Amino acid sequence: MNGVGAIGASMGTVQQIMQMRAELIERSATLRELHRAQPVSPQGAPGIVGAPGAVQPAGASFAATLEAALDGVNATQTRSNQVTEAYERGEVTDIASVMLARQEAGVAFEATLQVRNKLLNAYQEIMRMGV
Structure with a gap:
């Protein structure tokens, strides 16, 4: 050669x-x-439970922390729905951003579901404990 x-x-x-x-x-x-x-919520990345901006101050109740995380997931899913509807109307032509928003919402929901399952298991374990 x-x-x-x-x-x-x-x-x-x-x-x-x-x-x-x-x-x-x-x-x-x-x-x-x-x-x-793209706008980012004041709590950091929407829908991500461990986002740095979503950290609650010391002394914040568990319920407040959980509510903030659920609000983030809700915001992510709302944004996903808005982007999807805009794509269906022809206002958004970037399919990648639509799919990214949908995947982000899906991951946020799955993470929320896993947290719920862990909380339910912990509750059931506590209820089985003897006094």
């Missing part, structure tokens, strides 16, 4: 890779701009 031919072929491949890299960087910048444009 000719070494020069192999180098020439790899240069074409390198140019293709560099072009794909530039496209990915451009797409990434566009996604970052879209992410910055």
Whole structure:
């Protein structure tokens, strides 16, 4: 095999890779701009129970913490519904943002469901304890 031919072929491949890299960087910048444009709730990332902004001050009751987490999940699902309806009306053409909102709402709901299951198991365990 000719070494020069192999180098020439790899240069074409390198140019293709560099072009794909530039496209990915451009797409990434566009996604970052879209992410910055989306409103974020004052509690940090909506629907995420462990979000840094969702930390309750010391002395906050468990009920208040749980209520704040559920409000975040509700906000995430409401936003998902709004984006989905806007897509159905033709106002939003970016299917990626619609799917991302739906997945975010799904993950938030699943996390809430897991927390509920753990709380229910803890309650049942406490009820089985002897006095």
